[in-house]
Amino acid sequence: MSLDAATVRRIASLARIRLEEEEVGRMQAELNGILGWIEQLQEVDTEGVEPMAGGAPAGQPAMRMREDEVTDGSIADAVLANAPDRANDYFAVPKVVE
Amino acid sequence: MRPTDLTLKGALDALNAGETTSVALTEAFLEAIARLNPRLNAFVTVTAEKALEAAKASDARRAAGQAGPLEGAPIAIKDLFCTAGVQTTAGSRILGGFVPPYESTVTANLLRDGAVFLGKVNMDEFAMGSSNTTSASGPVENPWSRANNPDTRLVPGGSSGGSAAAVAARLALGATATDTGGSIRQPAAFCGIAGIKPTYGRCSRFGIVAFASSLDQAGPVARTVEDCAILLKSMAGFDPKDATSADVPVPDFAAACGRSVKGLRIGVPKEYRLDGLAPEIGALWEQGLQWLRDQGAETVEISLPHTKYALPTYYIVAPAEASSNLARYDGVRFGLRKTEASSDLRDLYERTRAAGFGQEVRRRIMIGTYVLSAGYYDAYYLKAQKVRALIRRDFEQAWGKVDAIVTPATPTAAFGMDERQDDPVTMYLNDVFTVTANLAGLPGLAVPAGLDPQGLPLGLQVIGKPFDEETCFSVGAALERAANFTALPGIRA
Numbered sequence: 001m002s003l004d005a006a007t008v009r010r011i012a013s014l015a016r017i018r019l020e021e022e023e024v025g026r027m028q029a030e031l032n033g034i035l036g037w038i039e040q041l042q043e044v045d046t047e048g049v050e051p052m053a054g055g056a057p058a059g060q061p062a063m064r065m066r067e068d069e070v071t072d073g074s075i076a077d078a079v080l081a082n083a084p085d086r087a088n089d090y091f092a093v094p095k096v097v098e
Numbered sequence: 099m100r101p102t103d104l105t106l107k108g109a110l111d112a113l114n115a116g117e118t119t120s121v122a123l124t125e126a127f128l129e130a131i132a133r134l135n136p137r138l139n140a141f142v143t144v145t146a147e148k149a150l151e152a153a154k155a156s157d158a159r160r161a162a163g164q165a166g167p168l169e170g171a172p173i174a175i176k177d178l179f180c181t182a183g184v185q186t187t188a189g190s191r192i193l194g195g196f197v198p199p200y201e202s203t204v205t206a207n208l209l210r211d212g213a214v215f216l217g218k219v220n221m222d223e224f225a226m227g228s229s230n231t232t233s234a235s236g237p238v239e240n241p242w243s244r245a246n247n248p249d250t251r252l253v254p255g256g257s258s259g260g261s262a263a264a265v266a267a268r269l270a271l272g273a274t275a276t277d278t279g280g281s282i283r284q285p286a287a288f289c290g291i292a293g294i295k296p297t298y299g300r301c302s303r304f305g306i307v308a309f310a311s312s313l314d315q316a317g318p319v320a321r322t323v324e325d326c327a328i329l330l331k332s333m334a335g336f337d338p339k340d341a342t343s344a345d346v347p348v349p350d351f352a353a354a355c356g357r358s359v360k361g362l363r364i365g366v367p368k369e370y371r372l373d374g375l376a377p378e379i380g381a382l383w384e385q386g387l388q389w390l391r392d393q394g395a396e397t398v399e400i401s402l403p404h405t406k407y408a409l410p411t412y413y414i415v416a417p418a419e420a421s422s423n424l425a426r427y428d429g430v431r432f433g434l435r436k437t438e439a440s441s442d443l444r445d446l447y448e449r450t451r452a453a454g455f456g457q458e459v460r461r462r463i464m465i466g467t468y469v470l471s472a473g474y475y476d477a478y479y480l481k482a483q484k485v486r487a488l489i490r491r492d493f494e495q496a497w498g499k500v501d502a503i504v505t506p507a508t509p510t511a512a513f514g515m516d517e518r519q520d521d522p523v524t525m526y527l528n529d530v531f532t533v534t535a536n537l538a539g540l541p542g543l544a545v546p547a548g549l550d551p552q553g554l555p556l557g558l559q560v561i562g563k564p565f566d567e568e569t570c571f572s573v574g575a576a577l578e579r580a581a582n583f584t585a586l587p588g589i590r591a
Contacts, residue, residue, distance in 0.1 A: 003468070011468050014467050015464055015467040016428070017455070017463065018449050030461055031464060033521065034461075035465070038414055040406075040410055044488070046481065046485060054342065055311070055536075056342065063341045081199055082195075082433065085435070091430050093443050094446055
């Protein structure tokens with residue numbers, strides 16, 4: 001299966017990456033090269049195979065639950081220290097609602 | 099012996115014997131960095147003042163009888179580990195100027211044990227790459243060069259290219275690194291040093307900038323197998339801040355380096371004998387197996403039938419996880435923000451991400467977004483997760499017959515900076531021998547074992563059972579002893 005230009009634009013939009021019109025062709029060719037290569041997975045018989053989620057080796061639990069408790073807080077200045085723009089204790093962004 | 103020529107173990111012994119001080123070692127490495135880094139570009143941030151202060155404090159602790167296991171040892175930190183108060187960029191423009199307010203668990207563990215940080219080392223952007231040419235801070239040069247063509251600048255491998263180049267050139271005693279598909283083992287092999295990716299869950303991922311969370315693992319690179327064992331002991335351990343951190347005891351890895359391989363069964367996967375495998379790689383592999391037989395191990399041919407599907411599986415799973423993880427770079431909370439006067443919020447996101455991410459990262463986010471999108475999820479992502487389960491099962495079945503597996507670390511020696519840059523898939527093939535251990539969650543150790551006809555280092559890989567890094571270290575140390583790898587790179591302190 002091969003991606004057309006409209007699909008490439010749609011993926012870029014879903015990924016929130018601005019794609020200039022002159023970049024579409026090259027991106028399309030690269031993505032199709034990669035997708036064509038990974039297509040070979042379709043030949044593997046995976047009937048009845050449970051998909052592997054997480055990265056733990058066999059026999060290990062994938063995830064552990066922690067206690068549901070507050071472990072920190074009241075560190076607004078640390079949280080905001082790297083913000084490109086802030087207003088008081090908030091992250092500031094361009095106006096969203098008129 | 100010059101201080102920069104010491105191994106980590108040698109430096110710790112010298113410190114313990116009172117023959118040197120952390121300040122003296124740190125000054126020697128800082129001098130070497132100042133001299134060689136302008137060419138190698140291995141360090142992106144050198145924290146000279148902080149390092150000297152830390153070295154003085156370390157010498158004071160030692161004098162007070164409070165020396166930790168790594169007390170006073172100067173090392174380098176991959177720029178993927180958050181370091182409190184020190185810029186952490188993950189090799190990306192989008193994190194330019196980002197100063198973490200907290201310390202990653204792995205680096206906190208190293209500081210707890212007395213290590214001195216010289217600075218942050220270069221890497222492929224967001225750890226995506228096999229050549230360290232995708233960094234926003236520019237490429238790293240491999241300190242080795244071809245005997246017949248010394249002017250061709252070679253890549254150090256990636257993504258931990260800065261870590262490997264710094265250690266090989268003797269700009270640090272060791273370094274932290276991370277490995278998602280081969281990013282510790284491939285650069286270690288390209289630079290003629292050792293490196294281990296431990297079992298998934300062995301080192302906490304807390305505070306490491308995430309690429310593909312089910313594959314990412316931290317580990318050390320160093321000049322000897324034993325040095326890697328010493329560093330891993332400090333880096334590893336259970337951490338409640340990482341839900342995938344394994345609550346298992348951390349053994350004395352260094353002790354395992356001295357253990358005999360007599361009686362061990364070493365698996366040789368027939369599927370790794372690729373068509374067109376370079377003859378020098380095949381010969382080195384056979385030599386390595388002979389060295390182990392000479393020391394009393396038995397070699398056994400095994401089959402890992404789904405090996406050929408490992409890379410395509412990886413290039414679905416890793417980009418899918420990356421597209422989710424990298425959604426956080428939105429220009430709002432930290433890092434770069436790019437807007438025009440007329441920008442709304444969506445335009446801010448799109449401009450920030452287009453300007454902040456490099457080409458390879460954009461490409462992988464796009465692939466990941468596509469394979470997770472409605473209508474394609476089952477055909478790509480779910481399919482890949484099932485094939486991944488089969489790859490893990492292949493190894494499970496092999497462990498019934500063998501104690502460890504030995505393979506080449508890479509399909510070739512280091513290549514030129516201008517080579518293999520045109521086609522993404524050609525670059526991806528670098529990880530053909532390493533990526534299976536990430537998919538199955540297993541430990542993999544790379545050890546320098548020989549030279550190619552151009553005098554470039556080649557490595558072997560030891561893959562172990564889950565949480566059996568000790569056998570990796572025993573087998574790796576046995577290979578290291580037999581190989582007696584003493585060649586040195588042309589550029590070094």
